Amino acid sequence: MGYVKRKMTIVKAVTCPVCGSLCDDIELTIENGRIVKVKNGCAMCESKFLSHNSEHRVLKPLIRKNGKLVEVSLEEAVKRAAEILAEANYPILYGWSSTSCEATRVGLELAEEVGGVIDNTAVVCHGPSILSIQDIGISSCTLGQIRHRADLVVYWGSNPWSAHPRHIERYTAFSEGRFQRSAWKGYLTKIKASIAKKKIESALRRVFFRRKPSVPPQPRMELPPAMFKEGRKLIVIDVRKTKSAEIADYFMQVEPNKDYELLQAFRALIRDQEIDVDEVAGVPVGYLEEVADLMIRCGFGILFFGVGLTMSKGKLRNIDAALSLVRDLNMRTKFVIMPMRGHFNVAGANTVFTWQTGYPYAVDFSLGYPRYNPGETSVTDVLLRGESEASLIVASDPVANFPRKAAEHLVKNPLIVIDPHMSVTAQMADVVIPSAFVGIEASGTAYRMDHVPLPLKKVVDPPKGVLPDEEILRRILSEVRKLKRKMLVEAA
Amino acid sequence: MINLYPLKEFEFPIIAECINPDIFQDKTREDIEKLKIWEGNRQRKLEELFKVKATKTEDQAEETTITIRGDVSKVRKIGAKMTNGEIVIHGDVGMHLGEEMEGGTITVHGNVGGWAGSMMKGGTIEIHGNVGDYLGAPYRGSSRGMRGGKIIVYGNAGNEAGAYMRKGVIKIYGNTGQFAGLRMHNGTIYVQEDCEGRAGACMTGGKIVVGGFLESVLPTFTIESVKKNVKIEENERVEGPFYLFLGDLTENSKGKLYVLKEKNPHLSHYERLL
Numbered sequence: 176m177g178y179v180k181r182k183m184t185i186v187k188a189v190t191c192p193v194c195g196s197l198c199d200d201i202e203l204t205i206e207n208g209r210i211v212k213v214k215n216g217c218a219m220c221e222s223k224f225l226s227h228n229s230e231h232r233v234l235k236p237l238i239r240k241n242g243k244l245v246e247v248s249l250e251e252a253v254k255r256a257a258e259i260l261a262e263a264n265y266p267i268l269y270g271w272s273s274t275s276c277e278a279t280r281v282g283l284e285l286a287e288e289v290g291g292v293i294d295n296t297a298v299v300c301h302g303p304s305i306l307s308i309q310d311i312g313i314s315s316c317t318l319g320q321i322r323h324r325a326d327l328v329v330y331w332g333s334n335p336w337s338a339h340p341r342h343i344e345r346y347t348a349f350s351e352g353r354f355q356r357s358a359w360k361g362y363l364t365k366i367k368a369s370i371a372k373k374k375i376e377s378a379l380r381r382v383f384f385r386r387k388p389s390v391p392p393q394p395r396m397e398l399p400p401a402m403f404k405e406g407r408k409l410i411v412i413d414v415r416k417t418k419s420a421e422i423a424d425y426f427m428q429v430e431p432n433k434d435y436e437l438l439q440a441f442r443a444l445i446r447d448q449e450i451d452v453d454e455v456a457g458v459p460v461g462y463l464e465e466v467a468d469l470m471i472r473c474g475f476g477i478l479f480f481g482v483g484l485t486m487s488k489g490k491l492r493n494i495d496a497a498l499s500l501v502r503d504l505n506m507r508t509k510f511v512i513m514p515m516r517g518h519f520n521v522a523g524a525n526t527v528f529t530w531q532t533g534y535p536y537a538v539d540f541s542l543g544y545p546r547y548n549p550g551e552t553s554v555t556d557v558l559l560r561g562e563s564e565a566s567l568i569v570a571s572d573p574v575a576n577f578p579r580k581a582a583e584h585l586v587k588n589p590l591i592v593i594d595p596h597m598s599v600t601a602q603m604a605d606v607v608i609p610s611a612f613v614g615i616e617a618s619g620t621a622y623r624m625d626h627v628p629l630p631l632k633k634v635v636d637p638p639k640g641v642l643p644d645e646e647i648l649r650r651i652l653s654e655v656r657k658l659k660r661k662m663l664v665e666a667a
Numbered sequence: 668m669i670n671l672y673p674l675k676e677f678e679f680p681i682i683a684e685c686i687n688p689d690i691f692q693d694k695t696r697e698d699i700e701k702l703k704i705w706e707g708n709r710q711r712k713l714e715e716l717f718k719v720k721a722t723k724t725e726d727q728a729e730e731t732t733i734t735i736r737g738d739v740s741k742v743r744k745i746g747a748k749m750t751n752g753e754i755v756i757h758g759d760v761g762m763h764l765g766e767e768m769e770g771g772t773i774t775v776h777g778n779v780g781g782w783a784g785s786m787m788k789g790g791t792i793e794i795h796g797n798v799g800d801y802l803g804a805p806y807r808g809s810s811r812g813m814r815g816g817k818i819i820v821y822g823n824a825g826n827e828a829g830a831y832m833r834k835g836v837i838k839i840y841g842n843t844g845q846f847a848g849l850r851m852h853n854g855t856i857y858v859q860e861d862c863e864g865r866a867g868a869c870m871t872g873g874k875i876v877v878g879g880f881l882e883s884v885l886p887t888f889t890i891e892s893v894k895k896n897v898k899i900e901e902n903e904r905v906e907g908p909f910y911l912f913l914g915d916l917t918e919n920s921k922g923k924l925y926v927l928k929e930k931n932p933h934l935s936h937y938e939r940l941l
Contacts (some may be wrong), residue, residue: 264679264706264707264708264709265679265680265707265708289708290707290708291708306807306808309807309808310807310808310810435865435868436865436883436885436886439868439885439886439887439915439917440886440887442887442917443886443887443916443917446916446917446919448887448916448917448919449889450886450887450916451886451888451889451890451937451940452886455886488845489845489846489865492845492846492849492865492868495869499869499917503917540708541680541705541707541708542682542705542708543708547807548782548806548807549807550781550800550801551743551762551781551782560741561678562678562679562680562707562741564678564679564707
């Protein structure tokens with residue numbers, strides 16, 4: 176009598192499909208086929224899980240007719256997409272980092288079938304890291320090992336507090352490892368003190384209304400005492416004082432675009448060489464010597480690097496130097512290095528690309544076999560030179576974040592988008608096929624930044640008629656094969 | 668002598684490994700027209716993209732010359748792996764020009780894309796325009812760069828000219844980008860004008876001569892002395908004085924980096940260490 180029993184289920188150990196940390200301890204509360212509560216996740220995680228059925232979703236396949244996107248059946252959209260791809264000379268297939276490995280695998284088959292260039296979002300983030308790893312090699316490990324053993328954590332050109340919010344808490348400084356204690360209490364005290372200091376300063380400013388802003392503190396000529404404490408230490412090296420830098424034991428501010436010089440100076444110091452100059456990248460050599468000494472004295476060090484290093488001046492050569500630095504450090508102690516991957520499955524896309532073609536990104540199938548040469552076969556460069564004839568974009572929004580000239584060429588030619596959202600790219604597309612959210616409405620596999628594969632769960636059903644990326648791509652692939660066979664028969 | 672004229676403005680990348688004096692040798696015009704060439708993902712015949720014209724010459728040496736007139740900036744791998752003969756191009760050329768070439772001459776009256784003379788072992792490339800990145804550098808992941816021959820550029824060069832170089836000479840009469848002579852083992856690189864910086868990063872040997880402004884010398888180089896002049900090739904010396912830096916310390920090596928004193932007053936503070 177007026178009482179409706181609410182069907183509520185709790186799903187535990189869900190993997191979060193947002194960033195490369197792939198936190199797999201999320202608890203979701205599902206009510207009537209909708210996620211209503213997210214536990215353990217960060218703000219980005221919560222927002223993604225809660226908004227899976229927001230108003231920005233595309234629910235019906237669309238095709239551009241007379242300049243307007245109109246609703247069509249899935250069969251028609253798939254057929255149109257297949258026609259575009261089969262007829263194109265030099266099509267590009269881009270995205271892949273925010274979908275499952277299974278979908279990427281079908282995408283690679285499709286790229287081979289249509290003789291296109293297939294690339295993932297590594298091209299605009301950690302592509303340089305991959306190039307350097309191929310040049311130098313990498314000594315890495317899993318995040319679990321770092322959690323339990325690392326006593327020196329360095330973040331270089333990355334701001335995990337904002338970009339990978341639970342990274343510090345789950346894997347590094349704030350995590351409770353078997354052999355390393357969590358350092359969160361110390362940081363809490365530090366943050367409280369810093370907040371109090373800011374409050375006092377602002378109160379003083381208000382009292383002495385016309386008082387000039389306080390003079391910036393002079394750099395100290397020695398390392399802070401926190402660097403000599405027992406246990407875990409956190410160093411952040413960046414061009415600006417980020418939120419992560421504020422909680423670090425030591426923050427080293429490097430002049431913009433001078434990371435290469437700083438890394439090389441560290442390498443020389445670790446090899447006991449003397450440096451002719453007094454200052455490198457705005458940091459006195461005395462400081463560098465002390466930090467280099469700390470790196471050598473640690474038991475297990477880890478260097479995480481982000482896009483601040485891969486995309487600043489020097490690009491892949493910055494990573495060259497970082498990888499070589501870690502190699503040099505391993506002559507004296509145990510040190511590992513890891514890129515902070517952005518998209519939740521960009522490492523997976525690289526892995527699938529590699530086991531299918533031999534190359535991790537920017538693979539060109541135009542000659543019938545895979546070729547790889549970033550700069551020549553990378554999607555951004557192909558677009559900037561205006562060489563492609565059609566594009567398929569899966570789970571990415573290149574129009575919003577590619578260089579303008581590249582985006583202009585992308586939208587000038589036939590464009591197919593497979594995406595759950597009406598993204599900027601989808602708005603410019605000729606064919607839009609809605610897909611289910613991988614990790615929420617479709618299951619699959621994703622690789623964490625340390626190349627550990629984790630299962631993505633299907634927790635709710637997708638909207639009616641909406642298929643996962645993998646299924647849509649399979650349908651396009653079979654349609655392309657039909658068309659190719661027909662073309663062969665006609666040619667014969 | 669074979670003349671090639673592009674029939675249209677190319678839109679898609681063209682892989683033209685067949686444009687090579689070794690392949691054209693002893694072939695009639697008709698045979699040459701039937702050679703396979705890739706346009707994007709379609710295989711075509713050479714005649715579909717180029718007009719092929721054979722001209723008789725008195726000179727025996729010119730028999731094997733290929734002349735291309737027109738914009739071939741999308742055409743890649745021209746003269747790849749050639750061992751003799753000559754290619755003359757009047758127009759811009761695409762990537763991988765003369766890749767892994769072992770002999771012969773390529774002359775370009777125009778600009779050239781990236782990876783020109785990549786991994787070359789012998790012969791000469793002369794470029795009367797600008798050239799892209801990775802001049803004479805190896806393929807991704809390889810540590811075997813240029814192993815002989817000569818590259819002369821009269822315009823500017825991009826980043827990483829002469830990376831992983833092992834032997835040979837690169838002369839750039841214009842400016843060059845970052846990382847000239849990265850990880851080079853041996854050979855000579857001469858830059859007449861300015862150099863963007865990080866020259867000779869991780870070099871283990873060889874010689875880099877900068878005759879213009881060099882933004883900064885890497886902290887991992889030490890000053891050795893001031894030299895009056897430097898030898899570039901047999902019978903070719905450049906007058907200085909030059910600062911001589913040795914490095915790269917990170918590789919425990921003594922590669923030589925010469926920087927012209929006159930154009931680089933900001934490096935004068937190194938003199939106190941002499």
